[in-house]
Amino acid sequence: MTGFNDQVIEEFRQNKGKLGGMFEGWELILLTTIGAKSGKRRTNPLGYLEIDGKMVVVASSMGSPRHPGWYHNIRHSERVTIETGTETYEAIAAVPPAPERDALFAKVVAAEPGFAEYQAKTTRVLPVVTVHRIDDRVRGMGDFLVEVHDWLRGELKTLRAGVGEIVAGRADSLTMENSLHAHCVSFCEALTKHHTGEDMGAFPMLAQRFPSLAPALAKLGEDHVVVATLQRQIRELVEGYVHGESDPRRLRDDFETLAGKLEAHFAYEEETVVAALNVTAPAPQFG
Numbered sequence: 001m002t003g004f005n006d007q008v009i010e011e012f013r014q015n016k017g018k019l020g021g022m023f024e025g026w027e028l029i030l031l032t033t034i035g036a037k038s039g040k041r042r043t044n045p046l047g048y049l050e051i052d053g054k055m056v057v058v059a060s061s062m063g064s065p066r067h068p069g070w071y072h073n074i075r076h077s078e079r080v081t082i083e084t085g086t087e088t089y090e091a092i093a094a095v096p097p098a099p100e101r102d103a104l105f106a107k108v109v110a111a112e113p114g115f116a117e118y119q120a121k122t123t124r125v126l127p128v129v130t131v132h133r134i135d136d137r138v139r140g141m142g143d144f145l146v147e148v149h150d151w152l153r154g155e156l157k158t159l160r161a162g163v164g165e166i167v168a169g170r171a172d173s174l175t176m177e178n179s180l181h182a183h184c185v186s187f188c189e190a191l192t193k194h195h196t197g198e199d200m201g202a203f204p205m206l207a208q209r210f211p212s213l214a215p216a217l218a219k220l221g222e223d224h225v226v227v228a229t230l231q232r233q234i235r236e237l238v239e240g241y242v243h244g245e246s247d248p249r250r251l252r253d254d255f256e257t258l259a260g261k262l263e264a265h266f267a268y269e270e271e272t273v274v275a276a277l278n279v280t281a282p283a284p285q286f287g
């Protein structure tokens, strides 16, 4: 079968995506996934459909009892490469939740009734996968997340600079302390809101569609708890701060710890979920 696969791939590339024989009349792509076990790139010729403006592939294996290897691979890593014969691009593969899968499959069958026959041959529910091109020109939800992080980074930097001034005894400490208090409260509220939004909205949505992201999402959720504890600690220090009595160096040390944890968290989040988030929704528009 591997020899056959290689032959089809070669013919596909040579003929700009057009194939004869058993593939005559099919809209085909080459899907390259990363092997779940091997970590190596695996390429499969695959029929696809375009439904509601989305590229859709079905893990049918022509109704055989087991899921095709590429489906296991995308559950392990959502990053894929698509070749259409005339162009090659990077994409993200998503596994829609059951109700959405069922609605898509009904449309697949309406367009290509052969898939109903494949489904009838097996007890497994044929998985439906949507493929989303990574397009850097479109500002997506992931890009918005990075913008929020950058804003929070800037706020934290200002706060730390303020604490530094107080520790150094520069400027008017009392005025600085008062503004630090107000600024600290608004920063903490913004950060809490951001993390709550992720915990309640973005992360469960990503977990549903991208099984490969489960370990990263679990770690990110744990980070939120650690950051919330640190934040509470800082808020208590700021709220209980008495001018001329409290030691600002404790405040400074706690801010340093929070900044370190938060930067590591933002960086990991940006590395793991931004691309997937970008293909799931456009960035919100304000004003």
Ligand SMILES: [Fe+2]
Pocket (backbone or CB within 6 Å): 195, 198, 220, 224, 265, 269
């Ligand atoms: Fe987060």
Ligand SMILES: [Fe+2]
Pocket (backbone or CB within 6 Å): 145, 149, 194, 198, 266, 269
């Ligand atoms: Fe975040």
